[in-house]
Amino acid sequence: MTRDYSQFFPPAGGGKTAERTRSKLDTLGWQPYFAQQVDMDDLIATPPARVVEVHRNGLHVVGDGIDRLIPPGPEATVGDWLLLDPDQPAASRTLHRKSLFKRRAPGTDRRLQLIAANVDTVFIVTSCNRDFNVARLERYVALAFDAEVTPVVLLTKADLCDDTDPYLQAASAISRRLVALALNALGPEPRVKLKPWCGPGQTIAFLGSSGVGKSSLVNALMDDQAVGTGAIREDDAKGRHTTTRRQLHFLPNGCAVLDTPGMRELQLADAQDGIADLFDDISALAGQCRFGDCAHDTEPGCAIKGALERGAITPERLARWNKLVAEERFNSASLTERKSGEKALQRTIRAIQKTNRK
Structure with a gap:
């Protein structure tokens, strides 16, 4: 049939999905x-x-x-x-994607690894303990900005923390476009606080290190124990892998939920726009330098040096920007070099095959 x-x-005439049977x-x-x-x-x-x-x-x-x-x-x-x-x-x-998360593959392999596609909101999960790291969060936010996906930082284990305000303030300071929430991943709180992003037809993803509560958040949204969870190590607050592969789950209302394994390494590549959006203040200053090829070191008329001397930006934030920009350029160049090598190899193979057919 x-x-x-x-x-x-x-629907013709611009009708909404909710007005018809799903x-x-x-x-x-x-x-x-x-x-x-x-x-x-x-x-x-x-x-x-x-x-x-x-x-x-x-x-x-x-x-x-x-x-x-x-x-x-x-x-x-x-x-x-x-x-x-x-x-x-x-x-x-x-089909053409609305969004795509990608990174340079871990290790020495010079290739892009696709992480997830067609995500509407990404929840970047960290904990109110020693796992919290601004530089690592910035990498995830840059990844989200580059994919044009709404990022939300979730600070879990709030019930085990005496004061969550310092964590919330540090996370919120990463970008004006960022929302940061503190919550307990094990109770009903996630269903209430995350509801605005979990509507019908939406796709949400949880990214972060191992042991920060990503699978617990998925279970809380699904109101069951569909995903296995594990405890962190007490000596360093590091987590153990409980999710071993990326998998989509579906809520009854039609929201797709992506759980992912913890990432020990997040190397950015082809993410220049995301880094520029994350450090929009420094990116704007770079465009005001006297010289177009300014290295922001000893050159006269450097707007970034001037902002640093005035205290408009901190040395720590500038150092993190420099590190991400240098890493992204290196990784992107390495990937381009690999692609060029693969194309050259393919041309050689085709030439040999053509010669053998004669």
């Missing part, structure tokens, strides 16, 4: 942004499905009447929407 996919397109795709996070990329013929021949897990042997996708593991092929990550080819699933097409 042919399905009626007309409900998956934006479809299966609605509950998976289907939005007009994705519907506008396809036509009726596409939907009938290749129905939409969302990637809910990435395995070594393929992608776990879910859709209307679809729940299957497809072989590797589409360049996709958790949260992506595919037009699933039933006959050749490895040839399924990935």
Whole structure:
């Protein structure tokens, strides 16, 4: 029987999704942004499905009447929407993304690692203890700004802290565009405080170190124990990995929730815009320097040096900006070099194959 996919397109006349019966795709996070990329013929021949897990042997996708593991092929990550080819699933097409989290892969491998796609809000989770680190939080915020995703810092274990105000003030000072909340991840508090971002059709993600309460927050939103949790080490407040892979969960109201493993390393690459947005004050000053190639060191007419001398910016904040800018440039250059090397290798292989055919 042919399905009626007309409900998956934006309502005529600008009507809201809430004014009609929610479809299966609605509950998976289907939005007009994705519907506008396809036509009726596409939907009938290749129905939409969302990637809910990435395995070594393929992608776990879910859709209307679809729940299957497809072989590797589409360049996709958790949260992506595919037009699933039933006959050749490895040839399924990935729809253009609303947002994408990416980083340089850990270790020495010079490649980009896709973390998650099509996220509307990212909750950057840290604790009111020795895990709290402004420099690390700035990396996550820059990642969110670069992806054009709303960032919210969540300070967990507030019930174990005598005074959460210093943590809240330090987190809020990272950016004027940032919201910071303190809460207890184990009670009903998350469902109340996070409700404004967890509406129908929204996709939220939790990012942060191990042991800060990401899985506990997911469980609190789902009102069950669907995700395993673990205790932190008492000697250094570091967490143990309890989530081993990125996975989408779905709330009854149609909000998609992404839980992720703790990240020991977050190397930024292709994130120049995100860093500029995070340090918008320093970025603006850099544009006022007398020389366009100012290194902000000993050059005359350096606006950043002037701001530092006036106390408008702190040496610590400037040092963190310099470190992130240098890291991003190095990583992006390394990735570009790798891509150039791969293209050169492909040209060599094609030339050899062409010679052998003669």
